[in-house]
Amino acid sequence: MQGVSSIFKDESKLDMSYVPRDLPNREKQLKKLKNHFSGTLSQGISRHVLLYGDIGTGKTVTAKRFCQMISADAKKSGKEIKWARVNCMDHLSPNTILSAVFEELNIRIPERGFSDEEMLDNLRRYLKSRSAHLILILDDVDAHFKKYGCRFIYSLTRFNESFKLKGYEGLSLILISHDNLLERFNPATISSFGHTKIEFSRYTCKELIEIIKQRVNLAFYSGKVNDESIKLIADIASVWGDARFAIELLWKAGKIAEENEDPEVTPEHVRAAKADTYSVITESKLKYLGKHEKLVLLAIARKLRKTGKAYLRTGEAFDVYNVVCEEFGESPRKERQFLDYLKRLHGYGFIDLKISGAGERGRSHLISLPDIPARVIEEKLREMC
Ligand SMILES: Nc1ncnc2c1ncn2[C@@H]1O[C@H](COP(=O)(O)OP(=O)(O)O)[C@@H](O)[C@H]1O
Ligand SMILES: [Mg+2]
Structure with a gap:
């Protein structure tokens, strides 16, 4: 075992292959999957x-979790549902897909290999001998x-017919794709596959939380x-x-906090994690900013680092900007001009702006640093201002 972490209780729960209950x-x-496969x-x-x-x-993860559940349910009633997942990016051809299935199911293949037809026949025999259904x-x-x-998808939908499987044994397909592939299936495949599709929409911020x-x-x-x-x-x-x-950022932020021996994961670690993922940001981009844009950004970075918060109100940012100007011997611009700088920094992608409803000075924005750890910006800008 490695050194004991004071942050992570169980890092493996952040693995991409982990399937939560x-x-x-x-x-x-x-629920839709459960209904759809009730006859299976x-x-x-x-x-x-x-x-x-x-x-x-x-x-x-949903397909895997579903298969775990249905195969456990089958077992309870004395039946067998096996399942196998093959990633077609790694296994493109029918033969390599079937080989991967055999491997998942621990079915031995002769050294010389099998033709696609032989593979399918073997799979049928295997399922029949166990009265098992394969998803x-x-x-x-x-x-x-x-x-x-x-072609191959079609032949899989005909798996049962061509071998007269009559009992519990048989094969069902869960296809996973980026967009609605059914639209591109030919009529024969559609009529054999069916029309059932389930959409997975992008998660909202609230759902991600x-x-x-x-x-x-x-x-x-x-x-x-x-x-x-x-x-x-x-x-x-x-x-x-x-x-x-989201999970990758969470894991990286945790690792950074751990490396720094910090007691907890803060927004600063999250920003560092993001910068680590996208090392987009840089001096070259900062160089294009004007003097006061740099000072505004420096003020924001400094305040966020010091408070350890994720967001900052425009009013607060303006106050720190004034302090920073004094430090660098610059006379601060008026608030209106300051708001223009904010908009420009937002346009360049250095900051994020969110409307926060009413602030002390009327409508206010919440400012955050999406890309870069405040500490990094601060250091770079201090050298440049
Ligand atoms: N609703 C959810 N609840 C918990 N974890 C989820 C959820 N949706 C996705 N994940 C996790 O997010 C990561 C990406 O999900 P994944 O199923 O691989 O997405 P996709 O296959 O659509 O690209 C995985 O680690 C997965 O466990
Ligand atoms: Mg996936």
């Missing part, structure tokens, strides 16, 4: 479905489809990740609605 905000999709569970009827949506919307998840099936079209909180509880000791950090992670990842990016 509950999937917040994917209850509806799971009771009688071994083959059903097929397409899951589609953007990256990080939980397609893979095959073809993940990222777009990759396969692009090169091979519908729930997902992150679950991982925080599973992976971290209590009180180690504060709410500001969770909100900031969700905010950053909600641009893409991507839970994968």
Whole structure:
């Protein structure tokens, strides 16, 4: 075992391959799957479905969790549902897909290999001998489809017919793709596959917060990740609605806090984690800023680092800007001009602005630093101002 962490209770819960028991905000999709496959569970009827949506919307994890559950349910009633997931990016051709299935199921293949037909026959025999039903998840099936079209998918939907499987044994498909692939299937495949599709939309910020909180509880000791950090992670990842990016940021922020021997994960660690992921930012970009734009940015960075918060109100930022100007012997510009600087910094992507409702000075914005740890900006700007 490695050195004991004071931050992580169980880092493996942040692995991409980890499948949580509950999937917040994917209850509806799971329920649809359950309904769709109810005849499979009771009688071994083959059903097929397409899951589609953007990256990080939980397609893979939902398919896996569903298969775990249905196969446990089958076992309870003395039946067997096996499942296998093959990623078609790694296994493009029908033969490599089937080899991967055999490997998952621990079926031995002769050294010389099998033709596709022989593979399918062997798979049928295997399932028949066990009276087992197989749910095959073809993940990222777009990759396969692009090169091979519908042919192989069609033959899988006909798996049962061509061998007269009559009992519980048989094969069902869960296809996972980026967009609605059914639109591109030929009529024969559609009529054999069916029309069932389940959409996975991008997660909203609020949904991501729930997902992150679950991982925080599973992976971290209590009180180690504060709410500001969770909100900031969700905010950053909600641009893409991507839970994968959110979990990656959470993990990296935790590692950075651990390396620095800091007692908890703060927004500053989250910013560092993001900068680590996207090393976009840089002196070259900062060089294009005018003197006062730099001073405004420096003021924001300094305040955020010192307070350890994720957000700062425009009023507060203006006050610190005045202090910074004094320090650098510059006379501060008026507030209106200051607001223009903020807009420009936002346009360049250095800061994020969110309307925060009424502030002390009328309508106010919340400012955050999306890309860069405040400390890094501060150091770079201090050299430049
Ligand atoms: N609703 C959710 N609850 C918990 N974790 C989730 C949820 N959705 C996605 N995740 C996690 O986010 C990461 C990306 O999900 P994944 O299923 O791989 O997305 P996709 O296959 O759509 O690209 C995985 O680590 C997964 O466990
Ligand atoms: Mg996936």
